[in-house]
Amino acid sequence: MQIAIYSRKSKLSELGDSVENQINLCRQYIKLNYKSDENILIYEDDGFSGKDTERPMFKKLMNDIKQKKIKILVCYKIDRISRNVADFSNTIKFLEQYNVDFVSITEKFDTSTPMGRAMIHISSVFAQLERETIAQRI
Numbered sequence: 444m445q446i447a448i449y450s451r452k453s454k455l456s457e458l459g460d461s462v463e464n465q466i467n468l469c470r471q472y473i474k475l476n477y478k479s480d481e482n483i484l485i486y487e488d489d490g491f492s493g494k495d496t497e498r499p500m501f502k503k504l505m506n507d508i509k510q511k512k513i514k515i516l517v518c519y520k521i522d523r524i525s526r527n528v529a530d531f532s533n534t535i536k537f538l539e540q541y542n543v544d545f546v547s548i549t550e551k552f553d554t555s556t557p558m559g560r561a562m563i564h565i566s567s568v569f570a571q572l573e574r575e576t577i578a579q580r581i
Contacts (some may be wrong), residue, residue, distance in 0.1 A: 445482065445484065445512055445513050445514050445515075446477065446482075446483050446484070446513070446514070446515045446516075447483070447484040447485075447486060447504060447507070447513045447515070447516050447517070448465075448466055448469040448470070448473075448483055448484070448486065448516075448517050448518070449487075449488075449500070449501065449516060449517075449518050449524065450462045450465035450466050450469070450485075450486070450488070450518070450519060450521060450523060450537055451487070451491055451493060451498065451501070451523045451524075451530045452465070452488075452489050452490070452491075453490070453491065453493065460519060462487045462489045465518075465519035465523065466485060466487065468519055468548060469481065469517045469518070469548060470517060472517060472546075472548040473517060474514055478494065479517075480483050484507065484512070484513065485499065486500040486503060486504040487500055487521060488500045488501055492526075493522055493523065493524070493525050493526035493527070493529060494526060494527060494578075495527060496525055496530050496534065497526070501524075502571045504516070505534075505537065506571045508537070508538065508541050508543055509541065513543055514542070514543060514544065514545070515543065515544045515545075515546065516538060516543055516545050516546070517546045517548065517581070518545070518546070518547050518548070519547070519548060519549055520547055520548075520549040520550060521547045521550060521552065521563060522573065524537045526573065528568055531564075532564065535554065535560075535563065535564070536556070539554070545563070547563070550562075550563075
């Protein structure tokens with residue numbers, strides 16, 4: 444089973460966890476829940492906003508999913524994937540199309556369950572609200 448970790452940190456804010464910390468926390472989660480931390484693919488976009496999906500390593504991740512290299516995608520928080528509801532929803536649909544489960548370790552969402560799939564869409568709305576609020580402040 445191939446597991447990938449995706450992490451992202453915007454340069455717009457000094458708040459939040461570093462890319463390295465996100466990856467370490469995801470590794471700990473994987474080791475605890477999947478009993479392995481070997482052969483994990485790491486994708487990190489440091490200095491990229493979550494306003495859209497035009498990020499180099501995110502694109503590489505999506506391409507690797509198309510090539511069926513990944514079965515589970517683990518992320519620190521759902522807003523690391525996107526802070527745009529439409530982009531996030533499209534990403535989840537893409538993952539479903541390729542039978543890839545998505546796990547957000549902070550929110551404890553796991554798309555391998557019906558409740559996890561429902562809750563992840565609700566949370567994406569709040570991620571977009573947070574991005575728009577931050578943009579107004581700046």
